[in-house]
Amino acid sequence: MTPQMLPRPLAAAPRAYNFPRFSRQTLSNGLRVIVCPVHKLPLVTVLAVVDAGAVYEAAGAEGVAALTARLLPEGTSTLDGATLADRFERVGARVETNADWDVAGVSLTTLREQLDEALPLVRDLLVDPVFPEREVERLKAERIAELMQQEAEPRGLADEEFAAAVYVEGARYSRPDGGTRESVECITRDDVVAFHAARYRPAATTLIFVGDVTEAVARELSESLFALWAGAAVADSRGNPNTVQEGSLVRIVAKADAAQSEVRVGHAGVSRTAPDYFDAMVMNAILGGLFSSRINLNLREAHGYTYGAYSTFEWRRAPGPFVVSTAVKSEVTADAVREIVGEIVRMRETAVSESELTLATDYLDGVFPIRYETTAAIASALAMLVVHGLPDSFYDEYRANVRAVTAAHVLRAARTHLHPDRLRIVVVGDANAIGDLDAAIASDGGVRPITDEGSTP
Amino acid sequence: MQIPIVRHQLANGLRVVLSEDHTTPIVAVNLWYHVGSANERAGRTGFAHLFEHMLFQGSEHVGANEHFELVQRAGGTLNGSTWLDRTNYYETVPSNQLELALWLEADRMGNLLPAMTQEKLDTQREVVQNERRWSMDNQPYGTWWERLPQLTFPETHPFHHSLIGSMQDLDAASLEDIAGFFATYYVPDNAVLSIAGDFDADAAMAMVTRHFAEIARGAARPPLATMSLPPTFGGPLREVVEDDVMLPRVFMAFRAPVFGSEAYYAASVCSAILGLKKGSRLQKALVREQQVAAEASAFTYDLAKGADLVVADVTARPGISLDALEAAVNAQLDDLVHGGVTDAEVTRAVMLIETELVAALQSAGERADRLSMFTTYFDDPTLVNEQGARYRAVSAAQVNEFIVVHLAPDNRATLAYIPREGTIADLSVPDDDLAMAGAP
Numbered sequence: 001m002t003p004q005m006l007p008r009p010l011a012a013a014p015r016a017y018n019f020p021r022f023s024r025q026t027l028s029n030g031l032r033v034i035v036c037p038v039h040k041l042p043l044v045t046v047l048a049v050v051d052a053g054a055v056y057e058a059a060g061a062e063g064v065a066a067l068t069a070r071l072l073p074e075g076t077s078t079l080d081g082a083t084l085a086d087r088f089e090r091v092g093a094r095v096e097t098n099a100d101w102d103v104a105g106v107s108l109t110t111l112r113e114q115l116d117e118a119l120p121l122v123r124d125l126l127v128d129p130v131f132p133e134r135e136v137e138r139l140k141a142e143r144i145a146e147l148m149q150q151e152a153e154p155r156g157l158a159d160e161e162f163a164a165a166v167y168v169e170g171a172r173y174s175r176p177d178g179g180t181r182e183s184v185e186c187i188t189r190d191d192v193v194a195f196h197a198a199r200y201r202p203a204a205t206t207l208i209f210v211g212d213v214t215e216a217v218a219r220e221l222s223e224s225l226f227a228l229w230a231g232a233a234v235a236d237s238r239g240n241p242n243t244v245q246e247g248s249l250v251r252i253v254a255k256a257d258a259a260q261s262e263v264r265v266g267h268a269g270v271s272r273t274a275p276d277y278f279d280a281m282v283m284n285a286i287l288g289g290l291f292s293s294r295i296n297l298n299l300r301e302a303h304g305y306t307y308g309a310y311s312t313f314e315w316r317r318a319p320g321p322f323v324v325s326t327a328v329k330s331e332v333t334a335d336a337v338r339e340i341v342g343e344i345v346r347m348r349e350t351a352v353s354e355s356e357l358t359l360a361t362d363y364l365d366g367v368f369p370i371r372y373e374t375t376a377a378i379a380s381a382l383a384m385l386v387v388h389g390l391p392d393s394f395y396d397e398y399r400a401n402v403r404a405v406t407a408a409h410v411l412r413a414a415r416t417h418l419h420p421d422r423l424r425i426v427v428v429g430d431a432n433a434i435g436d437l438d439a440a441i442a443s444d445g446g447v448r449p450i451t452d453e454g455s456t457p
Numbered sequence: 458m459q460i461p462i463v464r465h466q467l468a469n470g471l472r473v474v475l476s477e478d479h480t481t482p483i484v485a486v487n488l489w490y491h492v493g494s495a496n497e498r499a500g501r502t503g504f505a506h507l508f509e510h511m512l513f514q515g516s517e518h519v520g521a522n523e524h525f526e527l528v529q530r531a532g533g534t535l536n537g538s539t540w541l542d543r544t545n546y547y548e549t550v551p552s553n554q555l556e557l558a559l560w561l562e563a564d565r566m567g568n569l570l571p572a573m574t575q576e577k578l579d580t581q582r583e584v585v586q587n588e589r590r591w592s593m594d595n596q597p598y599g600t601w602w603e604r605l606p607q608l609t610f611p612e613t614h615p616f617h618h619s620l621i622g623s624m625q626d627l628d629a630a631s632l633e634d635i636a637g638f639f640a641t642y643y644v645p646d647n648a649v650l651s652i653a654g655d656f657d658a659d660a661a662m663a664m665v666t667r668h669f670a671e672i673a674r675g676a677a678r679p680p681l682a683t684m685s686l687p688p689t690f691g692g693p694l695r696e697v698v699e700d701d702v703m704l705p706r707v708f709m710a711f712r713a714p715v716f717g718s719e720a721y722y723a724a725s726v727c728s729a730i731l732g733l734k735k736g737s738r739l740q741k742a743l744v745r746e747q748q749v750a751a752e753a754s755a756f757t758y759d760l761a762k763g764a765d766l767v768v769a770d771v772t773a774r775p776g777i778s779l780d781a782l783e784a785a786v787n788a789q790l791d792d793l794v795h796g797g798v799t800d801a802e803v804t805r806a807v808m809l810i811e812t813e814l815v816a817a818l819q820s821a822g823e824r825a826d827r828l829s830m831f832t833t834y835f836d837d838p839t840l841v842n843e844q845g846a847r848y849r850a851v852s853a854a855q856v857n858e859f860i861v862v863h864l865a866p867d868n869r870a871t872l873a874y875i876p877r878e879g880t881i882a883d884l885s886v887p888d889d890d891l892a893m894a895g896a897p
Contacts, residue, residue: 366532
């Protein structure tokens, strides 16, 4: 029955790949335009990136950035929201508007032949939204419904509690980027209008064209639609979003009869513009970023505690969290936390093996062209350049930079960016079934967390 | 939009579909096995999916965890998934690593069993049980995808039982079950292999032949229990579940013509008119105008055997009761049954679907997966290139024909979730807003 098997084949010679070429231009009003022609399918993505993320919100108005972005397509001075939706959809155009920590984004993906119809509407909603009172109230209520759902959902709750455990109260990063029920309730139409007026300016916006479009056409469209958009550059109103709490902590959020424990272990991480970004990224891939990472192989494949366990650095302009996330069977919660802490400690002790290093670097190098198959993915990659002020050569140099990371660099990154003495541990689960977390952690690596009392939402 | 398609078949029955695209040096390999949860025997619910996990545990020449590692080392992405009537395995790799991907798939198709151990099975059983807890048991509304097929397919039907499986049945799965399932279903004549992306067709076929031609054809497979069903439920179906949720939510399902049939395309367009994006009936009426729903959408299951399902999924706004929500949804359905859809609504739906089709085909993995799908279900990969035309051919009259039969009250199955007593925190919605509920 068993067929004769040939030996494992070796790789053939690789074919060269370049990240798609793109050009830049700045209109007289300060609007920046990036054009990246990709003539593969008759499809175009246009992504407007605006410096209007959650970090610009005033205290008490958390959520106004996301609400403003979502309200953009809900009415302009010439078209109401329903008409606007109809105009986009009858030509099959897909439009999404949202805000994250640093920026707001308006993305349009459409068949090439519909671009002339759809792009003027994008201009209207970006430049000329009117934020009807009724729509403001409706989207607030929808947003509150979403936040209520999140509170009932162990994963969302764990993420929220973790952020609150890492950053000091009042720091923007301590609360969800979309705001809380209380803060969203308090937002008025005036807040939205003011946020739009202050942040949505041509000089704070980059328009990114990707796909079946020429540079000439994209430039002409940008000029004809956006050249008259007026407004001076805006001052940077950001506070310090990332003041961290000191020391370590274990917080149990009791959820009676939970079928699993949602676990978060981590602390404040590092800014996207850190000089050792590539070292930190490769280090994280080995620790918990890949399926074959230490944490996932330990928790899932060796112990069967979980369906998956991952670590990540949340890359923002200011240092976002470093966090290990998993969901485990309640009875093994303490064991799982101990294994996670142990892996973090181990990462700082000795250099990774050559095999572990090359698994990560070969993967990150090889997967590079697979990441940019779609116009939307390329547009997002270009947006990263804009958000973080990375050089235009970033993607051309990416693979060489990954390859240059050594085991010594990884060790240095682990010792610089992982802090077992400052771990913030949050568990959402059945408090009666999860075991003694303090004992589990203290027995390994000498971590002595301060436990605060379990809170019930 | 057309993609190039070439089809071959090996002597052992393996069907091979090739689609070249040299714009990027990457290639997708995709294998569909025509087996899913529908093929499970009584007392072994969840087994097809557990088996899928075991296919990542190594094979005769691939160590435990090595399958993932070898593909990732090659710079590739990979996964697998299990559905009611098929299981797929796929990887996208740099094009110079095509043969590695084929070799890995061939080794597990031809030589899986020597690598299977009780310890691996026990660990993956735990992993799958945790997957069940994570995706269903510990998720608000998470049980819907187990409950909805149970509500809408009769008990004797192969689509009725749980895909993820019960904890007891997962506990009962043994190495003998693995061996039996493998010998029966994981054979070349029950599989389709698709390759899409940057490769030379002759060279690729030589590789496929080299690695797969020796694998023996399977024996006769036991037929599925009777799949065919009456066109409608023949009466309303209903289940109300109390759960740890904050807001009432209703899944309303309609029995529909099977995926790929002439009438399917009208059903799919109807689903888009009902719940695809802001201009759809449910979003426009219930979210925007009446403000009784916080979210609304609709989709099709795309089942190619027995009967398909169209499903509307609507979540209440805070303060809106299940009764009010359901009444509002039913009123929209009744409107459709009595008034039908307009040409403009059909155009909107078809245009949106077409953009999605083109956007999806940008990805080599999606191309390969769709080629495998159309070959598995209809023995015809070129159907990938006909989807746009099939949708454009749908008329308002055809959609209305579908609606009159399939959105009628005797073909509505309602799966509703309501907050368990004590779950709801104080709602900040003033009481007079409640008067809007059920306005129609």
